[in-house]
Amino acid sequence: xxxxxxxxxxxxxxxxxxxxxxxxxxxxxxxxxxxxxxxxxxxxxxxxxxxxxxxxxxxxxxxxxxxxxxxxxxxxxxxxxxxxxxxxxxxxxxxxxxxxxxxxxxxxxxxxxxxxxxxxxxxxxxxxxxxxxxxxxxxxxxxxxxxxxxxxxxxxxxxxxxxxxxxxxxxxxxxxxxxxxxxxxxxxxxxxxxxxxxxxxxxxxxxxxxxxxxxxxxxxxxxxxxxxxxxxxxxxxxxxxxxxxxxxxxxxxxxxxxxxxxxxxxxxxxxxxxxxxxxxxxxxxxxxxxxxxxxxxxxxxxxxxxxxxxxxxxxxxxxxxxxxxxxxxxxxxxx
Amino acid sequence: xxxxxxxxxxxxxxxxxxxxxxxxxxxxxxxxxxxxxxxxxxxxxxxxxxxxxxxxxxxxxxxxxxxxxxxxxxxxxxxxxxxxxxxxxxxxxxxxxxxx
Numbered sequence: 341x342x343x344x345x346x347x348x349x350x351x352x353x354x355x356x357x358x359x360x361x362x363x364x365x366x367x368x369x370x371x372x373x374x375x376x377x378x379x380x381x382x383x384x385x386x387x388x389x390x391x392x393x394x395x396x397x398x399x400x401x402x403x404x405x406x407x408x409x410x411x412x413x414x415x416x417x418x419x420x421x422x423x424x425x426x427x428x429x430x431x432x433x434x435x436x437x438x439x440x441x442x443x444x445x446x447x448x449x450x451x452x453x454x455x456x457x458x459x460x461x462x463x464x465x466x467x468x469x470x471x472x473x474x475x476x477x478x479x480x481x482x483x484x485x486x487x488x489x490x491x492x493x494x495x496x497x498x499x500x501x502x503x504x505x506x507x508x509x510x511x512x513x514x515x516x517x518x519x520x521x522x523x524x525x526x527x528x529x530x531x532x533x534x535x536x537x538x539x540x541x542x543x544x545x546x547x548x549x550x551x552x553x554x555x556x557x558x559x560x561x562x563x564x565x566x567x568x569x570x571x572x573x574x575x576x577x578x579x580x581x582x583x584x585x586x587x588x589x590x591x592x593x594x595x596x597x598x599x600x601x602x603x604x605x606x607x608x609x610x611x612x613x614x615x616x617x618x619x620x621x622x623x624x625x626x627x628x629x630x631x632x633x634x635x636x637x638x639x640x641x642x643x644x645x646x647x648x649x650x651x652x653x654x655x656x657x658x659x660x661x662x663x664x665x666x667x668x669x670x671x672x673x674x675x
Numbered sequence: 676x677x678x679x680x681x682x683x684x685x686x687x688x689x690x691x692x693x694x695x696x697x698x699x700x701x702x703x704x705x706x707x708x709x710x711x712x713x714x715x716x717x718x719x720x721x722x723x724x725x726x727x728x729x730x731x732x733x734x735x736x737x738x739x740x741x742x743x744x745x746x747x748x749x750x751x752x753x754x755x756x757x758x759x760x761x762x763x764x765x766x767x768x769x770x771x772x773x774x775x
Contacts, residue, residue: 571755641751649721657721665694666774670743674706
């Protein structure tokens, strides 16, 4: 879920706060609520980008500005394709921001943009000031790990993975989301997912620091324990990291086995590269590769047995009724 | 991918044996039927059920939306798409063509 969509929730809250505040000085929350009102009427991408950028420039220390910058990253970056512009813009807002908490959020967006344009970014400059104010949350450690991996800042990757370990539990997950309606099973699952995700980053960091044995141990556990989607794709990159290590250790069959689910069912380009390399190391030819991929795809394919749902007129629907057809089964909810 | 865009896709390939089934996961009947009407969607749209073998989350562990599975004539999930990014529509159309 894009960070930008999270704004929908605070919007309602802030509009309420805005409506209840006393007259006189405008709070930062009021300012954002006002902005949101105008923003929701905008239609074109260009208009949205302009409004978002203006808000960030005028209110660089507002607690919502990091999300606003994330919105710019999406609209200017992905929709308009102007990645350089995103980097320049995010950097400029970071220069204006003084509050360590706000700087952290904006800094993460700037770091992501830096990666995309091939620039460096000093993550310490946004981490240390925040650590002086308070301990980082799980989410913040995660943001550091994610961006540190892309920036190849391996010390930071392992440091923050190790600091995140105590947060990677079901109890902590529940504590982080006290108002959400999760079942005990869901909480246990989320806790386990945190654990394997953190172990995955830690392992990859260690490997790149030259600690091959410890790394392989951590990644083997994570890959074995990780949850997988219905179609077999692991929910983190642990198995793909192991695949890269296997490839380097010239174990091409293992590399293919580990990377294939990501490459085939998740459109993962990195994994596809690993599979391709392992395949050619194993003696495969370029022309044979497409065929190889296709048969791997068929081999991994799962069926759906007896899926049923309800038509809007109350009649039962059975997926089996569409035997012999090619079916696009899509899951959605009305936003 | 966005539901309205599935309508022309379905219309183009339905004669060749292509079906679209959109499952609304949260049972928000009012919002869903309104959306369907506003967008003139005529492919198969259904509501997630309540019994064990219907609940999308527990069956498929689907936590990200939109999620879609492209199923071949032998009932196998050949392609999966999670989320929606630019360029996904062309990918999906190619994948459909390859299975028809």
